[in-house]
Amino acid sequence: MTVRVDPGLAAPRLPIDPVGRLGTDRQVGVVAGPDGRPAGLVLDEVMVRVSDPTELDAFLARWGGQVLDSFPPDRQGQDHLVRVDAARADPAGLVADLLAAEPHQSGAYRVGDERALRLLALAAAEWRAGTELVLDWLVEPAGIADGEVFEAPDIATNVFDWSFMRAGGAMDTGVAPAWQLLQSKGKLTKQIKYLVQDGGFQHNPDFPNSVSLHAAEWGEANVNDCTNGTPCPWHATNVVLAGMGRVDNGYGTAGPAGPVVDELVAVRNGIDYWTVLRRLEKAAEQTRPDVVNLSFTRDVNIGTKHARTWTDRRMKHVRDTGALIVASAGNYAQNVDTGTLWVPCESTHVMCVGGMRSNAMLAADSSFGTSDVPTSVEIYGPMCVRGLVHAGNPADGTTTPDSCGTSVAAPFVGGVAALVMAADPDLTASQVRDLLNDTAHVGGLGATVTGSQRRIDALAAVAAALGVKVGKPTVTISTPKTGQKVGVGQSVDLWGTATDFLGKEIPLTWTSSRDGVVATGSQTFVPALSAGTHVITASATDSLGRTGSAAVTVTVVDGPTTAAIISPPAGLALPAGQSVGLLGTSHDPDTFGPVPDAEASWTVRRGNTVVLQKTHHQALLPAATVTPGTYTVTFTAGGTSVQRAFTVTSVPAGQSRPTATITKPTSALTVTTIGSEVSVALAGSGTDAEDGAISGTRYRWTAHGDGGAKKVLCQGSAVPTGGPIGDVVIPKSCASFTAQLDTLDSGNATTTWSVWLEVFDSTGLVGTDSVPVLIQHLTP
Structure with missing residues (x-):
């Protein structure tokens, strides 16, 4: 077991609630275990259980402690949150103390700084002494880190396998691994304010905890019809879920921004354009959202120049509040780059979103562009996601895969933008927009789309915002070393590591250029390799289907065997007519033991005549064969031979x-x-x-x-x-x-x-x- 300080291990940037009068400046540290996944903890604080006040006083004296908060006492004792002076702890004793308290510990641990190291040393010393002490770890969302999250009971599949959420496949949106990447950096936290202007908000368990209503009421159905006059009374509800449905809560569906949206600003739409934008501006100025979603459109055929100018002006006011604005391209299968003005899609201050099918081709009803300019359809998201069957009834979380339209593609892209903002809160809305475009997949939408063929890629966008390269897994081989020589039959240690884009260790597969697949695992061995030169390759495939590898060259050589004759003893002379025991030893340096019995043999000659040939390390020269003369005994093992002579005399008459x-x-x-x-x-x-x-x-x-x-x-x-x-x-x-x-x-x-x-x-x-x-x- 080892513990070291790794300055590159960044602690989560999270505000911690104050505790008591003294706990107003609480700070966060980070520890990463052998699996490489970082975990945050509060520095200079521990939770201590004591049976009486004198025990607490002794603890406080040892560590210069101050009690921040306490639970009421019970019959067995009392729990306290204590601020400690971790500088008093000696890191030199950390590993020994921890192993004494927890002998099962092993592997490499890293801490972000000296303070975290000393806090661990303090805890280990107390654990060794028998103190009931707990570090104040930061909790984290369950399900996302291990790649398994589930929603409504009617959906049997893991969200990580949904075609519009996963990495790989035709759409390859990479939302699910983007969650993992954010969590690995401590940034999958509630921090984004997302404004949705729409009609038909009905609260349910998939909505964010914090919601502010602007000219809207819960349960007030949408009075506007959707495309082609289709009624859509709860349009806003499914729009919210497409962008920020809560993740891994066993209800409904999930949206890209579910883990990071702190507040939903719900703004009711209107029948006329004036009312819509008036409400939008007021709400944006009051709340200053990070993302604004406009899942509506309007085609203008008369006065388009002024309509464009007016729309741009109003959209600029909204954008100047700091928001990235996403808007749906419309479900009319129209080219927006014609004389008709589609608002707000064609505003230069709006990111206009089209829809793609599950095969990444342009959805049949989605509008599109034939010019790659900021006033055209700029990027494409999934045309269909999972929505609620009965969005107006919160008690029914049953879902349908047919929540379709550019009105869900837009909040989906807006949800990805929210993930990027969580990755780097210092990015401006304009920078986020550029980053989404720069990291998008390009192509695959079909020949109709001669403008932008960008398709949203959440993983690439989040990785770029974090400054992380999401490439193939990183594979290193520590043993064997390239150029190493090993003996025939000698076991070969295979030690290596493979980490994915999250820094998480993933399994290795070992192959030989001569012997094929020989082993799996990070620390394993093979009993033997065939003689000759081998290229040993360690490879690993991550959850994205990307494979990384490393290789070394090893030569298997057959080291010489040593052999010795124990019996007959040197200088033996004996009368004729008695048997002679033959006993030999061998040592194969390649196997660290004797050669197999089948590879050991004896040849006994009297003069030039062979009188015995036997295998095995032990044999017997029969008495009838032992007649007067000079004998030569040859023992051969593993290709090495040794000899010994003895004499036999006649028995006097x-x-x-x-x-x-x-x-x-x-x-x-x-x-x-x-x-x-x-x-x-x-x-x-x-x-x-x-x-x-x-x-x-x-x-x-x-x-x-x-x-x-x-x-x-x-x-x-x-x-x-x-x-x-x-x-x-x-x-x-x-x-x-x-x-x-x-x-x-x-x-x-x-x-x-x-x-x-x-x-x-x-x-x-x-x-x-x-x-x-x-x-x-x-x-x-």
Whole structure:
């Protein structure tokens, strides 16, 4: 776990309500966890639970605290909001304290500044001490960050998948990911004032909390008809929802500006143009909205010059209040760039919006332009969105996909403008208008539209306002390094990260140019890669369908195997007619262990004659094969060969060699230890045709190990040593005893010993037997 200060991690610019007399200058910090998503918190404040006043006094004394506010006490104690002097905290102990209190913590954390770092250090120290303490985090809207929001129960699909909200598809409006991007920057907050002039406002749960009515009343139906005389009593209600329907509230529909509109200014329309613009100007001057929506139009065929001048003048007054004005192009399938004047669409101070179908082609009823000028249709939004079936009945949130017309395209575009203003409140209305045009998709509307073919792109517009580049995911590979060499069979760590346009980590897929897809995940590994040069590519695809990648080149090489012969021991000489145990070890540096048994083999020659060929690390040269002569033993493992020689002599005429038998252990023994040696119980017996049973005083036990190691484990007192006859010795039997065998630093996790029993008869002839003992060393 790591925690560091990242000055580039910006805290949300949000006004925090004052608390008590001392809490009037509360400030916000930011913390980002391993997932990269920033979370705001109030600096220099914590919420503390104490059982009695003395405990609170001690806490205040420790941290120079002042109580800002308190809940009433209960039987178990009391909760307090305390302003603390976080400068007293020592960041050096932060990670240790936090891990002590929360051992599950891991990953990289970032904080926006030193104050946030010290506040975390304070909290971690108190958590470690057992104090019940909570940081004062900022809450955020639920649903948008994880890409799942739902509205009316009759709509089964996620808003992020709606064709007119999502990134990708034909329209590719990018509204839903624009919400995510704003939220990642702490700017998806209620801050925009949106004016709608229309008729038929009926309040419902999808309206903003704050609404000011201007010459309008709730439940007052629209007295004007819509296009071609169609009645539209609740036109204003669906216009509001198309632009700013509240998001993820389980009711109705959703509009682009739903998460950012703080206040709706509802202005009733009028029958005559004068009344309409008179009311509009008064309301705009009184409320100074950020966005003004005019979902109406009028065609003027007589006196167009003065009508244009008058409209421009009135629209300029509205625009000078600071508002961006959007207006519908009309549902007459007309080219507005003719002698007819369409107002207010053709005012130079108005952004005129046409409608496009779900395939991004020009909607059949939408008016359009044939000149790309500010007095023509400037940009296109969705012609149809979801609206309420019974907008006049707030209790019924059932929706329809057929809320259609440029009267919904205009507030939709206005809603995107509101998102841009939330991204950068310093932008002027004119700058927002330019930005919407500059970032729009271009083309796809069809051959009829020879003027502007711009289509709204909320994600690109918001990203531009934030100064963020929304490109392919950023992918980095930390392991392996390019040019790295690994062994055949060696596992390869694959570590990397991929972040999307939100700075959020997304899954990686790893592919090899030789082996195809080999793994998924940010920290994973592959057991082995095939030999040769590999281009390892890590790729990730974000929610927009954009894929980013990074690559490194790795070479898989076959490192040489080391091999050693443990048995027969070096310098072995023995009488004919007894078997010889063969025991070898190997180490493959590519797999950090022995080669497979199938890749280990033995060849034994007497002179130039091959007398045995076997596989595996352990084998036996049968007694019938052991006749007088000089033998060469070749052990091969993983392509590496080693040799050892031994001799076999004839048994003198009239004599027979003794027989040695190891009775404990009766077969290969494997023991484990965490120390440097183990105790092994050994026992054996010996017989001879002439001497009968041979006493343990004539037994000698030796152990032969890696690297030529040899040790005498036990030697009986009557073993021939070549010393003077008549030496006086204390009788010692080696028929059974416990021996100490060491672990050897051979590069292998297992130390291999070959334990040999030699039994001497009265004439000095020797019989042998051997058994392997393997010691596995465990790391404590």
